[in-house]
Amino acid sequence: MIGYATYVVIGRVCIPFIEDSGTRAKGVGLMVGYLILLLVMLWSYMVVVITPPGKATDHVSSAPRPTPRYVPPSQSTADEFHASEPYRPPTSSDETARDPIPVSNPTLLQAPDDALLKPEQNIPPQHTPDQRAPNSNPGQQSTAGHPQETMQRSLRRPPSTPVLLPEYRYCQRDNIVKPHRTHHCRACGTCILKYDHHCPWIGQCVGARNHRFFVIFNLWGAIFTAYLLGMMIGTTAARGSEDIDPQCIVIIALAGIFFIFTFSLYYTHCRLTMLNQTTVESLAFRDMREKEQMTDGCLFWDRSQKHLSNEEWGRIGREGNIWWKDGGWRPNFEETMGTSVIGWFLPIGRPDPRIGLEYTPNRRFDLEGRWMQRKQWPTDLR
Ligand SMILES: [Zn+2]
Ligand SMILES: [Zn+2]
Structure with a gap:
């Protein structure tokens, strides 16, 4: 595609301009601008293709799976862990609040804090949790003894997986304890340091070592395709409707698609790096x-x-x-x-x-x- 675009830009747009002495400067200017951006884009592409993302097995020697020091919680214990931590000032009845919640009742999973309400909070005895969705009736709750407490409820339940423990970072395929943020890529068949995603466009993973080059390649891909798009639209529009080159239309379509693709990747990756998230973590x-x-x-x-x-x-x-x-x-x-x-x-x-x-x-x-x-x-x- 790059070769074809270069043929159309130089052979069908710039050369005709250069042959006409009136538009020679314009033709040379367009061609030089195109060639400079093409070279920078190809340079950044080469760098991201030849820079490996970083293999974990080059740095970590294989080891047997660590013995779990931590027993993974069942679904119920995981829920208790967070349900037992409502956001409210401590009260004298905190111990009751930490009682395990019967998770066999699915409604309680949706409204765990409801199970923490005490009789002294003026909940009618017949008012069972199943009848109340969380925050469904704040007005009623505000009539309770501690309106601020009952208003401040959260549905947030972060995962309770102890992700930093070695037994949670073990790769069974490579038999290694993976460094933090490392993931196994099935396409590459190995563990990649700070795995971001597997990119077929560069034929390998984007990881710790080549992520910066990947971002830079997308930047130059976007600049190159934006230039190509602007140049093709400008010269096609100047020719008038009776003298349209269909090959220029093809290039406009291709440049438009790849501009959207590279620009959105550049934007997304800049945003994620500013938040210190890899693509897989952001999911x-x-x-x-x-x-x-x-x-x-x-x-x-x-x-x-x-x-x-x-x-x-x-x-x-x-x-x-x-x-x-x-x-x-x-x-x-x-x-x-x-x-x-x-x-x-x-x-x-x-x-x-x-x-x-x-x-x-x-x-x-x-x-x-x-x-x-x-x-x-x-x-x-x-
Ligand atoms: Zn692995
Ligand atoms: Zn890969």
């Missing part, structure tokens, strides 16, 4: 958000609920991202893109050989990797 946050917005199988958008959950836990994908760094977008962006500003735009420099092996967890997570509520965070973070 988990998307699921969590969707689950939270889902009630009775329908998507709904309750901003007040989201606000309460965020007050209680912090934001999904930021405070709730185990790899997120405090201090705004820059420290997060620099972890993937490096500290050199010119290196954000050009595929210069080589990746640090240690990149992808060590990541510092967010202090809002416990030592085993579970997201904690704001009240459990270190004091300076609350």
Whole structure:
């Protein structure tokens, strides 16, 4: 496609301009601009293709599966873990509140905090949890003894998997304890450091070592296709409707498709790197958000609920991202893109050989990797 586009641009657009002395400067200018962008785009493509993403097996020696120090919770214990932590000031009856919740009743899973209401909160005895959806009747709840307590409810239930424990990071195919953020790629047949996704366009994975080059390639792909699109539309429009070259129309269509493709990838990856999320990690946050917005199988958008959950836990994908760094977008962006500003735009420099092996967890997570509520965070973070 690049070869064909170059033929159309130079052979069918620029050369005719150059042959006419009146439009020679325009033809040369268009051709030089095209060739410069083509070379930068091909250079960044070559760099992302020849830079391996980083194989975990090159750094970690194989080992038997670690013996679990932690017994995975059944569904019920996992729910108890979070259901037992409602966001409300401590009361004298806290011990009762921590009683296990019978999860055999599915309604309680939707409204775990309802099970925590005490008789002294003026709930009529015949008012069983099944009859009340969470927050279905805030007015009634505000008549309870502690209106603030009952108003501040959250539906957020982060996963309780201890993701930092070695037994949860074991790859059975490679027999290694994977470094943090490493995932096994089935297409490559190996574990990739800070796995982002497998990209057929570059014939390998995007991972710790080549993620920066992948972002830069998309940037130049977008600039190149934008130039091509603008140039083709401009020259085709100037020719008038009776002298349209069908090959230019083909190039306009191709450039348009690939502009949308590369620009949206560039935009998405910049956004994700500023949040310190890989593509695969971002899917988990998307699921969590969707689950939270889902009630009775329908998507709904309750901003007040989201606000309460965020007050209680912090934001999904930021405070709730185990790899997120405090201090705004820059420290997060620099972890993937490096500290050199010119290196954000050009595929210069080589990746640090240690990149992808060590990541510092967010202090809002416990030592085993579970997201904690704001009240459990270190004091300076609350
Ligand atoms: Zn593996
Ligand atoms: Zn792969």
